Amino acid sequence: MRQKLTQNQQKVMDYLKQQVKENGIAPSLRTAAAELDISHAAVAQTLKFLEDKAYIRREGRYSRTLHILEDTGDIDAGQRQKQIPIIGRITAGLPMYAQQEWGGSLILDAALYPGQNLFALRIQGSSMKDAGILDQDLAICEPRQYARDREIVVALIHHEEATVKRFFLLPDGIELRPENPDFTPQIYGFDEVLIQGKVIGIVRGGMEG
Amino acid sequence: MRQKLTQNQQKVMDYLKQQVKENGIAPSLRTAAAELDISHAAVAQTLKFLEDKAYIRREGRYSRTLHILEDTGDIDAGQRQKQIPIIGRITAGLPMYAQQEWGGSLILDAALYPGQNLFALRIQGSSMKDAGILDQDLAICEPRQYARDREIVVALIHHEEATVKRFFLLPDGIELRPENPDFTPQIYGFDEVLIQGKVIGIVRGGMEG
DNA sequence: AAACCATTTACATTTATATTGACATTTAAT
DNA sequence: ATTAAATGTCAATATAAATGTAAATGGTTT
Known part of the structure; x- marks a missing residue:
């Protein structure tokens, strides 16, 4: 308008x-x-x-x-808006909505993030710092039960802890590699890790200070 | 309730x-x-x-x-979307409004990015890598003609080149410091640098491959 | 009594409007 | 090419209007 x-x-x-x-x-x-x-x-x-x-x-x-200029206003904006939930914790495969966020949802540009059933995950810690993913960032994720080599994924370890790491497929297991020299890569068996999604974007706000 | x-x-x-x-x-x-x-x-x-x-x-x-606000305490989704222009180039000291050579526009969450007349700038290069700002990222900026110490700003150097750097105020000039060891900080006189805005957020998409 | 509604007045801030003068660029005439 | 006029820009400044805030006050409703 x-x-x-x-x-x-x-x-x-x-x-x-x-x-x-x-x-x-x-x-x-x-x-x-x-x-x-x-x-x-x-x-x-x-x-x-x-x-x-x-x-x-x-x-x-x-x-x-x-x-x-005539009043042609870009009214296509309504079509470009996409609302996705912000996940707080991921436990036992059941995502839990984070209510402390803005109603637990995030508006983003549908043109920038294609795909359905996307969700956002708030990053804890700086283990992916060198991939440009910082503490408190919102990772935009696409739900996925599998992953390809070198993709950045959301993984559930031991059905407990959800983490964002880079995925490597080894002959006899899975390597989840942080992108920060202060952290060390971890290797797991196939049955220890559940892939929950793939990170397709980052949204960072609140850089006021 | x-x-x-x-x-x-x-x-x-x-x-x-x-x-x-x-x-x-x-x-x-x-x-x-x-x-x-x-x-x-x-x-x-x-x-x-x-x-x-x-x-x-x-x-x-x-x-x-x-x-x-809706019953849940959320901002009504219709009110939460905000459309901002993506500035393509910043040339020769032209004020912001004149540069609206449409690189397109971006929808974002108004709850996450307060402020008026925001604009987005596509990052070229990786000089701010360690601040979590990568090549091709979209920097969400708030128009500003000044800057405080240590803020990340959009600056116009010699009325020509627009860059995103961390701002330091020196006794006799301005230091624009990259956040990447491969780049070196630059020091300028007060009249060589024009602050155009402050970076308040990052949006990254297209992490498909 | 407490919460609500309302008014008036004063004040601070922001936005819009306007002026003047100097300057750079373009255009047209020479 | 040089020059002169027209024109757009910019900076500094000033003023007016619109707007949000606050305080003091009193009425009304619950």
Whole structure:
């Protein structure tokens, strides 16, 4: 939804529309200023507001070309919104919703994260630091019961602890490798690890401090 | 269960819902006051009650942004989506609004990223790797003309090159420090660097392969 | 009595508007 | 090419309007 215009902005807007319609080109700042009986810089300032509010679009630095934007507004936004749950803990295969979050859900861009039944997991610790996954990040995950070599996955170890690691398939087991030299890779038997999903993205917020 | 509203509070609540739906933004106190035919302070007071009872949520001290909350205490999903532009290039000191050479737009969670006029910047290179910011990530930025010590900022160097670095204020200049040992910090004079914004979040997608 | 509703008044902050003057760029004339 | 005029930009500044907040006060409802 476009922001509404103030009275003054509407006046300038109307004037612009009329001028463009009559002459095919926008008037110069000083011409407009004279007709509107204000200073040229004031006109320039109002044009800035109009551009901010997406009513007009100007091109180039010193050109007078100016487009009047119709209200075509990107309404496709509604289709692009996707709401996924934020999982707190994963225990015994049953994901538990994290209620301490914002209602336990996260809005994200469907265009960026294709797939269905995605979920988000809040990262604890910095074991995947070198993969650009930090403590408190939200990992966007796609549910999966299997994994391919070198993928970053959400794994449940011993039906208890959920962790995010890089997955390696060994001849006789599974290696879950952190991406941080302070942590050591762990090797498990096939029956010790349950793959829960694959990490397909990261969302980090709250970098206020 | 939420506390029930009084008749008056319900009236104001209904009015707010309708206004937010129509205009996408809450009316000013005095506008609301005029339409409800009470004083502006009365509206403010009722808003406080509504916020206490978790029916609405307001942001900032002097901002008009207001969210309608659902029964569960969540922000209504419709209000939680926020669409921000993805800035493609930052060129020659042009102010932000002029650079909207559509790299597209991004939907994100308004609850996670408060603030107005946010924009996104696609990261090139891995100079901020150790801060968990990787190549091709989308940096969520808040427009800012200044920066505080140690903040991660978007800076324009010599009116040409836009970079994301950690900001340090020195006695006689500015240090822009990468977070990657392969890169070296750079020191600039005050007039060589233009702060364009502050990085408040990261969105990473496409970790398919 | 306590919670709620409402008013008036004063105040701080933000946003919009406007001015002036200097400057850089473009355009047109020479 | 040079010059002059027109034009857009920018900075500093100022003012007005809109807006949210707070305090003091009193009425109404429960």
